[in-house]
Amino acid sequence: MRAAFRRTGDLAEYLQLPDTAWQKGLAAAEDFPLFVPREFAAKMLRGDLTDPLLRQVLPIEQETVSVEGFTANPVGDHEATLTPGLLQKYHGRALMVTTGACAVHCRYCFRRHFPYGEGPKGIDAWSAALAAIHQDTSLHEILLSGGDPLTLTDGILGQLVENIAAARHIRRLRIHTRLPVMIPCRINDQLLTWLTGSRLKPFMVIHVNHPHELADDVAQALALLSEAQVPLLNQSVLLRGVNDDAETLIELSEKLLDLNVMPYYLHQLDRVQGAAHFEVSRAEGLRIVQTMRSRLPGYAIPRYVEEIAGDTSKRVIA
Numbered sequence: 001m002r003a004a005f006r007r008t009g010d011l012a013e014y015l016q017l018p019d020t021a022w023q024k025g026l027a028a029a030e031d032f033p034l035f036v037p038r039e040f041a042a043k044m045l046r047g048d049l050t051d052p053l054l055r056q057v058l059p060i061e062q063e064t065v066s067v068e069g070f071t072a073n074p075v076g077d078h079e080a081t082l083t084p085g086l087l088q089k090y091h092g093r094a095l096m097v098t099t100g101a102c103a104v105h106c107r108y109c110f111r112r113h114f115p116y117g118e119g120p121k122g123i124d125a126w127s128a129a130l131a132a133i134h135q136d137t138s139l140h141e142i143l144l145s146g147g148d149p150l151t152l153t154d155g156i157l158g159q160l161v162e163n164i165a166a167a168r169h170i171r172r173l174r175i176h177t178r179l180p181v182m183i184p185c186r187i188n189d190q191l192l193t194w195l196t197g198s199r200l201k202p203f204m205v206i207h208v209n210h211p212h213e214l215a216d217d218v219a220q221a222l223a224l225l226s227e228a229q230v231p232l233l234n235q236s237v238l239l240r241g242v243n244d245d246a247e248t249l250i251e252l253s254e255k256l257l258d259l260n261v262m263p264y265y266l267h268q269l270d271r272v273q274g275a276a277h278f279e280v281s282r283a284e285g286l287r288i289v290q291t292m293r294s295r296l297p298g299y300a301i302p303r304y305v306e307e308i309a310g311d312t313s314k315r316v317i318a
């Protein structure tokens with residue numbers, strides 16, 4: 001993470017981008033800085049501002065334009081907070097916001113207005129969340145999210161999982177992370193030890209939007225996880241200029257299946273301020289998913305969903 005690009009100019013130089021094009025986006029990087037691991041940048045095409053990986057992370061001028069309907073808290077996270085750091089929207093599962101830090105800053109992120117700079121917390125910072133988990137026997141699954149939980153050390157994560165596993169009603173542990181894609185060497189023996197070493201049944205949900213993200217280094221990291229019997233799921237966000245065509249998403253599903261990853265969700269963009277230019281209409285999304293369905297087996301089709309604040313599950317569009 002220390003080696004990652006944190007200044008647009010450095011990334012632009014590395015990718016040989018034309019000067020004026022990226023400079024217009026500098027104002028957008030002020031509130032939500034650029035942050036791009038080298039492993040991810042290495043998969044981008046040189047000199048191409050339309051590269052689908054670059055578009056996910058490059059601050060651009062349009063982010064600073066305010067568009068009606070796009071707000072700072074689009075999915076009702078403040079309302080769903082049980083105790084600080086623990087969100088529950090759906091029956092039986094609760095989500096721990098383990099850290100504000102991520103291994104990449106995705107420009108379309110619905111948490112882009114959250115305090116991202118926040119570093120790792122110790123186990124003590126979670127005492128209220130853990131107490132709530134121990135007390136509520138209707139919970140069967142804990143999701144570790146953030147930010148990205150895998151930006152924390154394995155020592156801290158091991159302690160956290162041990163504490164959660166001591167609550168006998170919890171059966172499953174789900175990790176939501178982009179790290180296997182952003183910094184594949186993060187998947188190491190220490191991580192596999194706590195992930196597979198507890199009583200809890202582990203699941204991992206990765207986040208890949210475009211088939212170019214699934215290069216050999218990522219494939220190797222995913223192979224370590226699947227060899228360790230960790231079921232792998234993928235979620236994508238439907239993004240204008242990144243993956244808003246059926247051919248791209250068909251190729252993505254094919255590649256995911258090659259790597260033992262089941263396509264899980266295709267999310268309609270959350271309407272967060274600064275991300276309006278990424279939006280694909282539901283009608284267009286539906287057409288894309290229908291084309292996918294005409295070409296792939298049923299298990300290769302992610303559920304196309306949107307998040308409506310107050311609903312009892314993600315809402316299935318198709």
Ligand SMILES: *Cc1c(COP(=O)(O)O)cnc(C)c1O
Nearest residue numbers: 087088089090093094095143314
């Ligand atoms: C999306 C989400 C989940 C997970 O939903 P699943 O349908 O189980 O994948 C859980 N908690 C919160 C707060 C969520 O936003």
Ligand code: SF4
Nearest residue numbers: 102105106109147178
């Ligand atoms: S990794 Fe996830 S939480 Fe972090 S910036 Fe990207 S979309 Fe947001």
